[in-house]
Amino acid sequence: MKNILIVATFISLLLTPFLQRTSAQTRELELNKYANSNEAIPISMSGFSGTAQEVLKFDLEVHGFVFVGNDAASFILTGNNNGQVEGRLTDKNKNSLLARAYTGGSARSQAHALANDVILAITARKGITQGKIAFRLGKGQTSEIYVADYDGANAVAVTQDNSLTAAPSWVPGERKILYVSYKATGLSQILAHDLTSGTRKKFASYGGLNAGPAVSPDGRRVAMILGKSGNAEVYVSNIDGSNLKQLTNSRESKSSPCWSPDGREICYVSDGGRANLYKISAEGGSPRRLQTTGVGGNLTEPDWSPDGKMITFTSQTGKYFNVCVVPASGGNATVLVEGEDSAWGANSRTIIFTRRKSGSRVLSLLDVPTKRVKDVTRISGSSSQPCWAK
Amino acid sequence: MKRTTLLNFLFLGLVLMIGATACKKKPAIITHIPQGSRVGPGTGATSGFEQGVSVPGEFAPDATTGRIPLANPEGIDGRNQNRSMFEANTVYFDLDSASVKSNEQSKLETVANYFKSNPAGDLLIEGHCDERGTEGYNLTLGDRRANALREYLVNLGVSPERIHVVSFGEAKPAADGADESAYSKNRRGEFIFIEPAQ
Numbered sequence: 001m002k003n004i005l006i007v008a009t010f011i012s013l014l015l016t017p018f019l020q021r022t023s024a025q026t027r028e029l030e031l032n033k034y035a036n037s038n039e040a041i042p043i044s045m046s047g048f049s050g051t052a053q054e055v056l057k058f059d060l061e062v063h064g065f066v067f068v069g070n071d072a073a074s075f076i077l078t079g080n081n082n083g084q085v086e087g088r089l090t091d092k093n094k095n096s097l098l099a100r101a102y103t104g105g106s107a108r109s110q111a112h113a114l115a116n117d118v119i120l121a122i123t124a125r126k127g128i129t130q131g132k133i134a135f136r137l138g139k140g141q142t143s144e145i146y147v148a149d150y151d152g153a154n155a156v157a158v159t160q161d162n163s164l165t166a167a168p169s170w171v172p173g174e175r176k177i178l179y180v181s182y183k184a185t186g187l188s189q190i191l192a193h194d195l196t197s198g199t200r201k202k203f204a205s206y207g208g209l210n211a212g213p214a215v216s217p218d219g220r221r222v223a224m225i226l227g228k229s230g231n232a233e234v235y236v237s238n239i240d241g242s243n244l245k246q247l248t249n250s251r252e253s254k255s256s257p258c259w260s261p262d263g264r265e266i267c268y269v270s271d272g273g274r275a276n277l278y279k280i281s282a283e284g285g286s287p288r289r290l291q292t293t294g295v296g297g298n299l300t301e302p303d304w305s306p307d308g309k310m311i312t313f314t315s316q317t318g319k320y321f322n323v324c325v326v327p328a329s330g331g332n333a334t335v336l337v338e339g340e341d342s343a344w345g346a347n348s349r350t351i352i353f354t355r356r357k358s359g360s361r362v363l364s365l366l367d368v369p370t371k372r373v374k375d376v377t378r379i380s381g382s383s384s385q386p387c388w389a390k
Numbered sequence: 391m392k393r394t395t396l397l398n399f400l401f402l403g404l405v406l407m408i409g410a411t412a413c414k415k416k417p418a419i420i421t422h423i424p425q426g427s428r429v430g431p432g433t434g435a436t437s438g439f440e441q442g443v444s445v446p447g448e449f450a451p452d453a454t455t456g457r458i459p460l461a462n463p464e465g466i467d468g469r470n471q472n473r474s475m476f477e478a479n480t481v482y483f484d485l486d487s488a489s490v491k492s493n494e495q496s497k498l499e500t501v502a503n504y505f506k507s508n509p510a511g512d513l514l515i516e517g518h519c520d521e522r523g524t525e526g527y528n529l530t531l532g533d534r535r536a537n538a539l540r541e542y543l544v545n546l547g548v549s550p551e552r553i554h555v556v557s558f559g560e561a562k563p564a565a566d567g568a569d570e571s572a573y574s575k576n577r578r579g580e581f582i583f584i585e586p587a588q
Contacts, residue, residue, distance in 0.1 A: 141562045164561050166525070186471060186514070187463050187556045207460025208555050209533045212526060225530070227555070230457030230537055232530045251455050255530040275527060298486075300527040314524050321524065340524045359568065384525060 035124040038369045040066040044073035052081035052111040059115035059129040064367040085110035097121045128345040132389035134168035138382040145179050152378030169213045172390035178213040203241050216263045223257035223266050247284050256301045267302045291330035301341045307348040314340040323353050354384040449550040461551040466584045476581035483577040488534035502546035512584040515539050517557040520573035532557030539579045
């Protein structure tokens with residue numbers, strides 16, 4: 001009998017690692033299921049209130065989660081925000097995935113931090129809940145540049161020019177943005193605005209169009225549209241405006257340049273009767289048309305995903321605008337949702353874009369795999385041209 | 391040998407003096423030669439002259455695009471912009487088009503005639519669009535419209551360096567509303583007179 005016990009114990013000891021691995025593997029499978037899934041992720045949440053609850057709900061919904069009861073949930077988030085935000089995340093089999101308390105900052109920022117951890121634990125990809133955006137806020141025939149949290153909270157006016165101001169582009173890694181202003185002369189200029197000191201200086205003010213500034217991912221160069229040749233063409237300069245080089249030269253009008261994440265290529269719009277997307281080396285050379293099979297109309301406003309895989313753009317037919325995606329190397333394009341001027345978040349999953357809504361414009365967030373959309377409702381007024389802080 | 395050097399020296403001095411006098415007196419009227427046009431005899435020229443030569447320069451049309459470069463806009467900084475002078479000459483465009491329609495051409499002739507007979511003052515052309523286009527696209531379309539009007543005026547004989555352009559895309563509609571009656575008023579090019587510097 002003793003011998004049998006010893007043998008049983010020995011066998012179970014031998015088996016334990018295998019049993020554990022099996023359990024871990026199940027959990028891994030469950031997690032993997034949501035890492036690259038087009039399905040909404042069912043989660044239940046309890047214990048939070050007020051701002052923390054509101055922020056968690058918004059953040060998780062933006063990232064493809066759907067709130068359900070405990071029975072239907074694949075994941076269960078419990079916690080509280082009595083004093084500080086605390087959260088515990090388990091899968092449906094009560095395996096603990098996360099248990100963390102947050103200190104410092106506001107309840108809002110603590111809730112964003114918890115949401116990011118939940119998103120990372122389940123989708124194996126960092127969320128963009130702590131992202132910031134710059135955008136244009138229209139007011140009659142004028143507009144100003146604002147910066148805000150990605151959900152529209154903490155919005156601050158960067159300009160108060162009572163003039164037309166547009167097309168913000170963030171300098172990666174710096175508290176600095178470039179945008180187009182008509183304030184000084186009534187003609188367009190590109191300005192560089194330091195958000196810390198509030199000082200700004202003229203970046204480009206050539207004859208004709210000065211538009212569409214786009215800072216390279218390494219922050220060292222700027223692509224832009226200049227009209228000084230009498231035609232809207234793509235140019236590249238250093239971040240201080242020096243070493244200006246014209247990249248394109250053809251009869252078509254160019255607009256909306258954006259950079260590949262490795263900084264080697266620029267994607268832009270060329271319009272010779274119908275607008276299409278083109279790519280060109282950032283050093284110059286021959287432009288190549290980006291194949292966008294299956295999507296018609298005028299194709300404008302491309303933006304390259306940070307992982308380099310996809311390009312989002314707007315297709316326009318008549319008064320209808322659609323946010324689309326296509327592999328960065330070209331191929332079959334897909335219409336995602338109605339909207340325009342889309343920009344990839346750092347997770348290469350969330351897109352911020354503009355929706356026309358009863359004579360006004362509203363910023364919206366799109367979860368690409370699940371195609372779920374949430375408006376950034378905390379901003380009042382007609383908002384457009386969103387860009388992410390990078 | 392010495393005499394030659396002295397003569398040369400005197401001659402050089404004379405040239406410099408004339409040059410200095412000429413520089414002091416700024417000519418009141420500069421005759422602009424539209425680039426790309428032929429400099430030389432026009433129609434009815436005396437026979438025996440060959441066709442004149444074209445003078446390539448800063449404002450010569452680009453070989454590939456045919457477009458005429460724009461002057462640096464610094465020259466119009468701080469000068470008064472008169473919006474009413476050519477108000478009646480606002481040119482309207484078809485949807486998604488930058489072509490000058492035949493029924494709009496007389497407005498351009500009026501503007502061109504003014505600038506050809508008045509050497510003082512410059513012109514700013516504003517290009518505008520209706521809201522049916524993305525904001526980035528419309529900015530470029532407004533630029534195309536302004537440049538189409540500019541090129542038309544240059545072809546009528548207005549100097550290219552006197553004409554500046556700006557595009558507002560769809561940001562400054564002339565009429566509110568989301569129907570064709572508003573849209574048709576918004577697809578336009580406006581002429582703003584830049585008064586001479588005080």
